[in-house]
Amino acid sequence: MRAAFSEALVAAAKANPNVLLLTGDHGYALFDAFRQECPEQYVNCGIAEQNMVGVAAGLAKAGFLPIVYGLSAFVPMRVLEQIKIDVCYESLKVIFIGDGAGVVYSHLGSSHQSVEDIAALRAIPNLAIYSPADRHELAYTMQTAMASSQASYLRMGKADLGDVHSTIPDSDMQAVLPILVRDNAKTLILATGAMVSTALKLASQRRDVDVYSVPCIKPIAKDQIYELCKDRDNILSFEEHSIYGGLGSGISEIIAGNIICNFKIVGINDKFSKYCGDYHYLIDYHELSHQKLEALLNN
Known part of the structure; x- marks a missing residue:
């Protein structure tokens, strides 16, 4: 699933120069291909996730399409207020990626596990929530988020459990x-x-x-x-x-x-x-x- 995510990011950035990837000092190996292919569209905001969402909101107002990446314990949990006020209240299009959702970061304890992220976001207006099951759903949810006019949160859980589909679902992603x-x-x-x-x-x-x-x-x-x-x-x-x-x-x-x-x-x-x-x-x-x-x- 992570490989599909990397490929989707690179494809999106190549297709649209306004796509910017923001990370809070995470995902180095994951973003090797992105930094090689689109170095000018990569922004490491450092370990300052709340500021990173504010930066993303400003970039969205300036006409860019920010994709904000972090561990789901931090994006969205640490930045919940900024997602609500800076992005969703302003009806801005920012795509949030929460990696390692659920108990993926098992050895790091409850501080790095995220089992409440969907609940925290469901009540916020102007925000779609995606939870793909495999690389095919990941690719399609990314496409859907990119095409949407509103903010999105894409939740990535355990990434190496194999496929449940043989191809990308040919369906409206609001469908089951x-x-x-x-x-x-x-x-x-x-x-x-x-x-x-x-x-x-x-x-x-x-x-x-x-x-x-x-x-x-x-x-x-x-x-x-x-x-x-x-x-x-x-x-x-x-x-x-x-x-x-x-x-x-x-x-x-x-x-x-x-x-x-x-x-x-x-x-x-x-x-x-x-x-x-x-x-x-x-x-x-x-x-x-x-x-x-x-x-x-x-x-």
Whole structure:
């Protein structure tokens, strides 16, 4: 996924000289190709993320298209006020990239993990939120963000989990994308980001589960989700994010009062990562591992 992101950045900058990449002293190897191909469009703002968003807002007012990159614990979490006031309140077009979302930076502890970024941004007007599951969704969400007239936040989680699509989805990115669909399945999993591959693995062992990817969290595809949820016995949402304010909350807002079924939000429970360990350890600690979810699906 990170390679696709690098390629998308270079392509965007070559196509439009007004595209500028701003980074808060992060992503050196990731941006080697960009600095080689478009050195005049690369700006290292240093470890001053709040100032970096202010700089991006000024550049956007001057006619540039700033792409602001940082770890998701810092972009958007450290710069939330600046995103709200400097960019979105002014209806400016700035693309924010939050890398390492969820518990990717496992060994660095809760200070570098970001499981509340979607919740923090969902209530801010004039801002789209994307959560791609693989390199194909990444490329398409980048294209959509570039074409949009408003600000966007693109959330990149665990980047090496493999593809869930064979090609870039030929669909409106406000749509929910089918991954594994069967006739008359009574259980539906709506997943986003890194959890799509987990949902696919779980469903491949069963015959009664449909899996759809939701790469666009905001605006969310209300009509399509409502239609998908009708006549199901069980609906689950999978996300590497807090159970509060993320994809599951968006789905529950759509179906509340209209659909009677068992609905379960699967995500990070209301707790920090108390212990350090690798990514797979923390996924299991937060009960998002294949084994933990298989037991949930069987109950």
